[in-house]
Amino acid sequence: MISVDLRAITQPVGIMRIMAALLTCMCFSLVATVGHVSSPYWAWCMFTWCFCFFFTLLILILEFTTVNAKLPFAWDDFTAAFAMLASLMCLCASIIYPTFFTCKTCHRQIGASVVSWVCFGVYAGEVALTRLRPSGQNSGFLSTLSGIMKMLETFLACLIFMSLETGQYSGSPGLQWCVAVYSLCFIFSILIILLSIGQLISYLPFSFDKLVIVYNILAAVMYITAMVIWPLYSLHNRKRPSDCGPLCPWDKLVMVTFMTILNAIVYTLDTVYSIRLVFCVSNQ
Incomplete structure (x- = not known):
């Protein structure tokens, strides 16, 4: 049976994940309205925000419906690893995108860059929370x-x-x-x-x-x-x-x-x- 766990969206980690999903959605939406740029760096930044949005939303849904408890792998290890990876990817995108694709009059590009930095901060906060485990609690390989x-x-x-x-x-x-x-x-x-x-x-x-x-x-x-x-x-x-x-x-x-x-x-x-x-x- 699938039940609902409200703690997945009311605890600090859950709130951070909701914020991260909204912020990454804002990033790729702002950049998409500007138009496509034929560059691997542009593609990397868009992939970063879309990838982080999709998996953050997926993690929220799986924890909210408690389906994560039925998955055949270490869920806490996976979520901690994803938060670390997402923070690295957002940091990279926050540096690359404003370096190559913004200007003084590019308001939407500047907005996307600022939101990306905020998103990096949110993921870094999630990493800090998931790494602060009680003493004696086992952590997975990726932690x-x-x-x-x-x-x-x-x-x-x-x-x-x-x-x-x-x-x-x-x-x-x-x-x-x-x-x-x-x-x-x-x-x-x-x-x-x-x-x-x-x-x-x-x-x-x-x-x-x-x-x-x-x-x-x-x-x-x-x-x-x-x-x-x-x-x-x-x-x-x-x-x-x-x-x-x-x-x-x-x-x-x-x-x-x-x-x-x-x-x-x-x-x-x-x-x-x-x-x-x-x-x-x-x-x-």
């Missing part, structure tokens, strides 16, 4: 430091994919290797997240923690090679063109370089932390 770093790795990879263009790497084996690194690491990180959320780890016939350590080491090494190869092949002896606009292809190469360096750092920290967690803390 731990390892899970947060896994989400950050996939998020940075999405920013890299957003900035990639086929013409940038189609004629260079070195750059094609970098794209393969981004793709493989993204796929395996998503797989680890899904296995953890779905609580399928116990069904695997091997040690999942040690497998993750091996993957983290390989991913960190691969990203370090990409961190060296990408700027060497894409930016070597290439200066920013004088007539380059705000959506210049050269800027996208720099964006990929910067995100590659950040993700290499995150994968390295994730490797060190997972090794310490499995071989040091577990043996104490």
Whole structure:
């Protein structure tokens, strides 16, 4: 039987989710009235607001109807992870959209940018509330430091994919290797997240923690090679063109370089932390 739980919309977290749904709806509605812009950054911002609106509304409906209690995965872990991901995505959209698509007379674009910043604050508040658990209460994988770093790795990879263009790497084996690194690491990180959320780890016939350590080491090494190869092949002896606009292809190469360096750092920290967690803390 499906019942109704009013606490889903009357508790502080529920009220924040209602606010987030309304704010994200305002963002993509304001931007949609301005018109379509042929840019991956515009598409990313619209995807961010639509994605956050849809899943926030879905979470509210599932908790209000108590259907979430019947789902075959860790619901609290999923909602905490979504709030973290949504706050990161809204932060990114709040920086990208006003940087590339606003002007002094663009009132609706400025309004969407301001609302997006408020939306980021709401999601960040939800993260703070969901992370403040009573002492002794277990938290899922995505609420731990390892899970947060896994989400950050996939998020940075999405920013890299957003900035990639086929013409940038189609004629260079070195750059094609970098794209393969981004793709493989993204796929395996998503797989680890899904296995953890779905609580399928116990069904695997091997040690999942040690497998993750091996993957983290390989991913960190691969990203370090990409961190060296990408700027060497894409930016070597290439200066920013004088007539380059705000959506210049050269800027996208720099964006990929910067995100590659950040993700290499995150994968390295994730490797060190997972090794310490499995071989040091577990043996104490």
